[in-house]
Amino acid sequence: SQTIHQWPATLVQPVGSPLSLECTVEGTSNPNLYWYRQAAGRGLQLLFYSVGIGQISSEVPQNLSASRPQDRQFILSSKKLLLSDSGFYLCACAALSSYEQYFGPGTRLTVT
Amino acid sequence: TQLLEQSPQFLSIQEGENLTVYCNSSSVFSSLQWYRQEPGEGPVLLVTVVTGGEVKKLKRLTFQFGDARKDSSLHITAAQPGDTGLYLCARSGYALNFGKGTSLLVTP
Numbered sequence: 001s002q003t004i005h006q007w008p009a010t011l012v013q014p015v016g017s018p019l020s021l022e023c024t025v026e027g028t029s030n031p032n033l034y035w036y037r038q039a040a041g042r043g044l045q046l047l048f049y050s051v052g053i054g055q056i057s058s059e060v061p062q063n064l065s066a067s068r069p070q071d072r073q074f075i076l077s078s079k080k081l082l083l084s085d086s087g088f089y090l091c092a093c094a095a096l097s098s099y100e101q102y103f104g105p106g107t108r109l110t111v112t
Numbered sequence: 113t114q115l116l117e118q119s120p121q122f123l124s125i126q127e128g129e130n131l132t133v134y135c136n137s138s139s140v141f142s143s144l145q146w147y148r149q150e151p152g153e154g155p156v157l158l159v160t161v162v163t164g165g166e167v168k169k170l171k172r173l174t175f176q177f178g179d180a181r182k183d184s185s186l187h188i189t190a191a192q193p194g195d196t197g198l199y200l201c202a203r204s205g206y207a208l209n210f211g212k213g214t215s216l217l218v219t220p
Contacts, residue, residue: 043213046209100157105154
């Protein structure tokens with residue numbers, strides 16, 4: 001079964017600073033990878049998804065970007081953080097052709 | 113984005129009580145998933161339902177998919193404090209479309 005690692009677990013950053021969150025996956029090859037954001041413990045908002053190396057689809061226009069430099073590595077970045085970027089960021093993976101997603105432990109980001 | 117409505121938003125009950133939470137949409141699901149999320153952690157997949165009218169059981173949890181595949185319910189029998197968490201339903205697709213969840217608190 002797959003294991004998803006995310007780091008850091010928590011992060012406090014000032015407005016205008018850059019961001020890099022990393023997600024790595026073990027136990028599966030060629031997964032679909034996803035970044036979600038969750039505000040105030042409620043529903044998840046899909047930010048990006050990737051079906052392969054270098055292939056990124058964005059769901060929400062914003063100052064965030066994503067990259068997939070390796071098959072099982074997914075990175076979420078920002079050049080300048082906004083207060084509204086605060087939230088709980090979750091990485092998820094799904095096997096090719098499967099709808100069942102498995103989530104990492106998340107990163108709690110607070111922008112001050 | 114097609115909306116998923118979950119109800120109730122919040123539910124606080126005592127240990128031993130039964131409860132049902134709901135997930136509804138105006139359009140048909142190809143399949144639907146239920147997740148449970150504990151504070152500070154990622155959601156954990158509980159079940160996937162695919163066929164209209166399908167019923168699946170996971171210990172004290174019973175999941176039902178509506179005949180028309182537009183709604184689903186989760187029933188918990190004899191709730192325990194360990195059932196506390198946020199219950200999310202999600203429509204399957206190239207990516208999951210989540211409802212806002214039902215936040216359940218079970219007190220001893």
